[in-house]
Amino acid sequence: MPIYNSVMRVAKLAIDKYIEMLENLGIEVKPLNKTGYEGYKIIIPKNTKINVPISLVYVSTGENQKVLNKVIVKEGAFAKIYTYCTSLNEGYHLGKTIAIVKGHLESAKIHKIDSKSTIVSLNRYYVKKGILNNYLISNDSSGNSININKFYGIQSNIGEYVIYKQKEGLLKTDSKAYIKDSVAILKSRVVTYDGKVINKTLISGTGKGYSSCDGIILGKGKIYTMPALNTVKEGEYYHEASVGKINEQALLYLMSKGIDEETAKNIYIRGFLFRDLPEDEQLKFLIYSIFQNSSSK
Known part of the structure; x- marks a missing residue:
């Protein structure tokens, strides 16, 4: 217990110093006191x-x-907020985010989920004449992840990008964009080995929307994709979905360049996961650093 208490004191000191640094940048940070929750405004x-x-x-x-x-x-x-969530053992992590965006927000959630643990993420984003890019990122997860996001946009630009590499367990994403004279892009790139993926999207309202749910299965996993569009007269929406194995011709092409099969698979998987990412060098560096040491099994 003395060691634990010392660690907690050091952690609290570090957090206080970090909050002080943010406040010096002009950011207002206030701990939330809602019963049963921790977090910040x-x-x-x-x-x-x-x-x-x-x-x-x-x-x-x-x-x-x-x-x-x-x-x-x-x-x-303009701001970037990266949230890192890790759940160990058999506990669960319930995370909620409520965001009101009138400027430009780059939001990234990085999940690392070990076996027999669960992360549940329930989020609402109100984008009022602003720009939001939201990312869900995970590498080599083996537990359960449930992610339910709702986006409300008025004359705004909304983008969500799911980039997920799953060993086993359950991944469920359910993203809904309700827009008015806005643009919504919902893209999902998922690789699973022996896990189950349920991937749902919905775009509804007036404006322009595009949704894609793409997946690769390498083991005995299963992927269910359900893109939906609630079309109205003033809306212009498109969606597509693809699920399959690694493209054998692409794999053979890489191997013909002297690359061994395992490395070729990793190159193919990374190319698939990182496809069509927006131009954000810090975010790209973060994603590549998460996946650079990953293996295909």
């Missing part, structure tokens, strides 16, 4: 530009954990 003031990612880290070490974060990005502001 983060406000990016009007016309404030924060190019350095704001990092939030949560670790569940076997006990159940509940997190609630509220984010407000005001007019003319």
Whole structure:
């Protein structure tokens, strides 16, 4: 217990120093006191530009954990918020995010889920004449992940990108974009070995929308894709879905260049997962660093 208490004191000191640094950048950070939840209210003031990612880290070490974060990005502001969630042993992590975006927000959620653990992510984003790019990223997860996102956009641009490499367990994503005179893009790239994937999307309202749910199965896994469009007269929407094995011709082409089969598979998988990512060098570096040491099994 003395060692544990010392670690907790050091962690609290580090968090306090980090919050102080954010406040020096002009960001308002307030701990939330909602019963049963931990988390923060983060406000990016009007016309404030924060190019350095704001990092939030949560670790569940076997006990159940509940997190609630509220984010407000005001007019003319720009911010990046990266949330790292890890659930260990048999506990679960319940994370909620409520965001109001009037400026530009780059939101990334990085999940690392060990066997017999579960992460549940329930999020709502209200994008009012703003820009939101939301990313769900995970590498070599073997537990269960349930991600339900709702986007509400008014004269805005909304993008969601699911980039997921799964060993086993359950992955369920259910993303709905309700838009008015807006643009919504929902893209999913999933690789599974022996897991089960349920991938649902919906775009509804007026404006333009595109949804794609693509997956690769390498083992005995299963992928269910359900893209849906609620079309109206003023809407222009498209969707597509593809699920299959690794393209053998592409694999043989790589191997013809002197690359061994295992390395060729990894190159193919990374190319599939990272396809069509927006131009954001910090985010690309983050994703590549997460996946660079991954193997096909």
